[in-house]
Amino acid sequence: MDLRQWFNVLDEDKSGEISTNELVDPLLTVGLCRSRQQVERLVSKIDVDGSGAIGFDEFVNIVCSEEGEDPNSANALVQLYRAVARALSANREFAERVGKQNLALAMDDSAKLAALGAVLMGGVTWLKSYGGPLDYEEVVYYSYWALMYLWFKFLLIWRFFRLWAVCDDVEPVENMERCMNNNFTVGGFWRAWHRSFNRWLVRYIYVPLGGNSIGPLRKAFNILVVFTFVGFWHDLKPELFAWGWLLSLFFMPEIVAERVSRIESVRAWMEKHPLAGRWIVSFLGACNIIMLKIANIVGYTTGLEGAAMLLPALQSWDGLLFVSGYLFEMTIGVQCMLFIRDARETRSGVGATKRI
Known part of the structure; x- marks a missing residue:
């Protein structure tokens, strides 16, 4: 399950935000946090407006920081998901273009900080899920480099x-x-x-x-x-x-x-x-x-x-x-x-x- 799907599952009331109570059990289950107090501390660091709830980009920051990801890489992922989510609600053609551009930026950062294989093998999944349908040239390109x-x-x-x-x-x-x-x-x-x-x-x-x-x-x-x-x-x-x-x-x-x-x-x-x-x-x-x-x-x-x-x-x-x-x-x-x-x-x- 990717981060967007996970966020949607946690957002039970579909308000676009998740509260501390909705975060506790999932973060404890997957081992990102060890106690409710740790979850509250994480939310307080990310929740800049003090509302007690976080949006999707803040949720991604929590997950990436707890998994030891570099902040630059985390920000690239945040920008990728946020830009594509906005674009999808406005215009499909624009969504494809923005999603692919942000994917390229995210891959550029991730290639320096993360495993090359994760970038290559995950690139198609990102494009398919958030950047609209792939065309045949992209399929051939990514499949070759994944196999290589x-x-x-x-x-x-x-x-x-x-x-x-x-x-x-x-x-x-x-x-x-x-x-x-x-x-x-x-x-x-x-x-x-x-x-x-x-x-x-x-x-x-x-x-x-x-x-x-x-x-x-x-x-x-x-x-x-x-x-x-x-x-x-x-x-x-x-x-x-x-x-x-x-x-x-x-x-x-x-x-x-x-x-x-x-x-x-x-x-x-x-x-x-x-x-x-x-x-x-x-x-x-x-x-x-x-x-x-x-x-x-x-x-x-x-x-x-x-x-x-x-x-x-x-x-x-x-x-x-x-x-x-x-x-x-x-x-x-x-x-x-x-x-x-x-x-x-x-x-x-x-x-x-x-x-x-």
């Missing part, structure tokens, strides 16, 4: 502890094998993200179900089982199950493309037209990246509403232009990834491919 934050956090955590394991003559697997931005297949992404967990899933779930030695339909079912378990393993949330099922669905085009690439005539054509083949691979890889982002938007950014927020991008010329430009950008990105792989293979002298 997760990757970087896990990279630091696992490599730190891997360092100590290596110092103790134990060489564990490298969990984050490749940068998140250097993947263009769903399978490759998961083999390089939390690699030890991927190996566990393959060994104890995927292989016992039949692995790769079965037909495509059974393989698709096995992938669905694996990602259902992965969603359950992360948390019992509907959006995480939806995330797992979307990833299972997005695996299917990759399985089809892999089987098509094994056809002798297709392989011969790709070898005869390497440049065209490379661009086809880049385009399909860009589509894979977009599908991965859609799944992560649902699972880790905006929840089940995320996909619906992207639909307007397909309903206007501006949206279609954005999608086309984004797809082209990702296609060029995959070209860079292929170049990196070629360079590594050429340098190692193993399985070197033709440079294009």
Whole structure:
């Protein structure tokens, strides 16, 4: 529950203010205060007009000060909630603009004083709740940086502890094998993200179900089982199950493309037209990246509403232009990834491919 919702619950008479009596039990319950006297002292410090009641901005100041937040950060939050609340009552379009501007100010202060992850993961929630509906560009932007934050956090955590394991003559697997931005297949992404967990899933779930030695339909079912378990393993949330099922669905085009690439005539054509083949691979890889982002938007950014927020991008010329430009950008990105792989293979002298 956010601060505005909490304040509304405490404001039983809907007067826009809450009294000391209404504050005592909640603050004692959540541990912000230890006695009624402490609550009264807090209210007396904040209640400058001596009315015995406080408004929303004063309530935020109490909560932030008792949780040890920096006053500057607290003031930024106060300004954010207060400006958006006023704007919402006046004009929705103005509310969206003011809410987003104040969010940017709050994030600028919070990034210096609070955890970066809280800013990134909470930014979408603030915008969605207080700044009006998100547009597709904001959804894509925040979802990317939220996922990038997760990757970087896990990279630091696992490599730190891997360092100590290596110092103790134990060489564990490298969990984050490749940068998140250097993947263009769903399978490759998961083999390089939390690699030890991927190996566990393959060994104890995927292989016992039949692995790769079965037909495509059974393989698709096995992938669905694996990602259902992965969603359950992360948390019992509907959006995480939806995330797992979307990833299972997005695996299917990759399985089809892999089987098509094994056809002798297709392989011969790709070898005869390497440049065209490379661009086809880049385009399909860009589509894979977009599908991965859609799944992560649902699972880790905006929840089940995320996909619906992207639909307007397909309903206007501006949206279609954005999608086309984004797809082209990702296609060029995959070209860079292929170049990196070629360079590594050429340098190692193993399985070197033709440079294009």
